[in-house]
Amino acid sequence: MxxxxxxxxxxxxxxxxxxxxxxxxxxxxxxxxxxxxxxxxxxxxxxxxxxxxxxxxxxxxxxxxxxxxxxxxRQPQAAVLSTEPAQRSIVFAGSFDAVNTCFEENEWSDGLPVVPPTLDRVEAFLRFTDLAPDASLGVMLPDQRNASVWSVAVNGVMAGCAPRYMPVLLAIAEALCDPEYGVEHSGNTPGAETLIVVNGPIIKQLGFNFEQGVMRDGFRANTSVGRFLRLLLRNVAGFLPHKTDKATFGGTWRVAIAENEDVLARIGWEPMSAEFGFSRGENVVSLARYTGGDVIVSVNGDTPEAMLPYIADAILRQTSWQMTFTMSATFGMLRPMLLLSPILAERLAGAGWSKHDVKRYLFEHARMPAEKLERLMRDWTNHVDCDLAALARLGKVPKSFHASDDPGRLVPLVFHPDDFTIAVTGDPMRTNAYTLSHNGTLGYPVGKRILLPRAWDDLIAGREA
Incomplete structure (x- = not known):
């Protein structure tokens, strides 16, 4: 307001x-x-x-x-806004420890040691883009600060990224500036964290992990790129703990993950980037915010009919108040996320199932009783007096939410099967999956093309970074 x-x-x-x-x-x-x-x-x-x-x-x-x-x-008192350093301004000079103390005192640090963003280090990042340093990628709320190429490079240095990651960092910044993503909600009380997914040949070029431990730190690309996003939210968007960041509990930043595109090509499934209109082989980064997740261990069975009930049940149990993004003012904006290990995706595809078939199954089987949904909305979350029959008559929800007047009838979590998001990644030989609870319009999924500089091949071959 x-x-x-x-x-x-x-x-x-x-x-x-x-x-x-x-x-x-x-x-x-x-x-x-x-x-x-x-x-x-x-x-x-x-x-x-x-x-x-x-x-x-x-x-x-x-x-x-x-x-x-x-x-x-009464007329409010006059106020004066402080100025900020310009590009290439030297804000501090000193030892590594002294720099980190300065950055911590000024709330530019996430609490971990940062790499001092010296001019030389920032310039090394700028070699990996054809954009001018002062080019704007958009404006970030709540501080309404310009997200410039220079500011991306500075925060990339601080996060410990390699200069060659710069095209990915720029795409992330562009995604955060997309109004559909809703970066202004990044400090809301549920404390959701963003998940970055990378697609395309750049995965192997930059050394992103897409196999065992894909959501764990230990690989520079995945780890530092994930940290970069949180630093950018802090230093450009302006989300500071105890101030503009009001996460009740929150979580640490998530490492960026990458899909296993070798497996996707082998089984004939489209990469996740296709959900944003991109073709296989394009370098793409996608972002969405999730409040939490849980691993689905030991998905047994040799047919989809044997495997998927367990997964559908897990997704259902991970979803509760998030239904406000299905049934409240942002009708139909919930996008639950499922990570499938390659061996599970291969078994499903081997049975002739497409990714859409899996989504259709989840749509039809990850369902809750209508009376529970109405109580969740009316009594537990205090969002709206949810009357599914009335909403269906008004055309605000699909007919699948009011197939009958039976209060025990089962209703879906989302409006359409393709509202589920699926990525294939993780240990190739483990029968595990992972489900994430979506934060709706407060971090809605967006995807951006990763733009490579004209000299990309030479830069990568020369290992200048």
Whole structure:
């Protein structure tokens, strides 16, 4: 709501944004990012979700309402915005330890030692792009800071990336700037973390792990690229813990993963990048935010009919409040993720099943009772009084959500089979899978082409990085 308040104030209309007590500091820092550090806010004591109607009414009358009146009738104090260093500015000089102390004190570090982004190191990254250093990839909220090629290189250096990773880093930055992804939600309270998936020949060129331990640190490309994303969110978008990042629990950054395209080609399945309109053989990076996940161990069976019930059940058990992205204001925007180990994908394909066939099975079998979904939405998450019959009559949900009036009927998690996302990766000889719970529009899946510099082949062959 602060963005709406900023628009009103810019038009000369007084405003007052209602902010729960736990978000007051986030509101203050977000207002700075909007260029209006003195935006007036009115506090709501505590959290309305755990207050009785009487408590909430008393808090509004005694605390919030007087602040609203003052905000609408008194001119806020003037405020001055601080300036930031320009490109190639030397912000500090000193030893490795001293640099890291400086970066930590200024909240530029994620708490781990960073590689000092010296001019020479940054320039080495810039050799791996044809874009100008000051070229903009977009603007990132909440700080509304320009994501420049230079800033990408700086954060890539800090994360420990190799210069040759630069095209991947630029594609990630471009994806974060895509309005469909919704980077402004990266500090929301569920604390979801982004998963990066890489497709194309660049996987092997840069040494991305796509086999055993694919989601674990230990490979420079996967690890440092994953860390880069979190540093970019911190230093360019402006998400700082205890300030604009309000994750209730959160998690550390996820390493970037890559698909096993050798297996995909062998079994005739399209890579995940195809879901964003790209062809096999194109270098692509895709991003989406997930609140959590769980491994599905020992998927036994020699037929799809024997294997998939276990996987469908696991996906169902991993999905609860996320159904708000199916049934609330963003109808049909839930995109659950499934990672299949190569041996499972090979068995399914060997039985004649396509990736779409697997998605169709999950759509038809990963289902919950209608009465549970309605209670989840109405009572447990307090989002909306969910009436599936009414929503179906209004055309807001497909008929599959109201096939009958039986409260025990089973309804799907998503609107369409292709709303499930599937990637093939991990230990080639283990019968395990992994499911991730999607954070809906607050990190919606997007894919971007990785643009290579004209001299890519020479740069890679010369191992300049």
């Amino acid at each position: 602060l963005r709406a308040s900023a628009a009103c104030e810019a038009a000369g209309i007084p405003s007052s944004t209602l902010v729960c007590e736990g978000f007051l500091q986030q509101a203050a820092f977000t207002a700075v990012g909007l260029g209006m550090p003195n935006l007036p806010v009115a506090a709501i004591p505590g959290h309305p979700g755990v207050q009785s109607d009487e408590e909430l009414a008393r808090n509004i009358a005694d605390v919030t309402f007087p602040q609203i009146v003052e905000n609408l009738t």
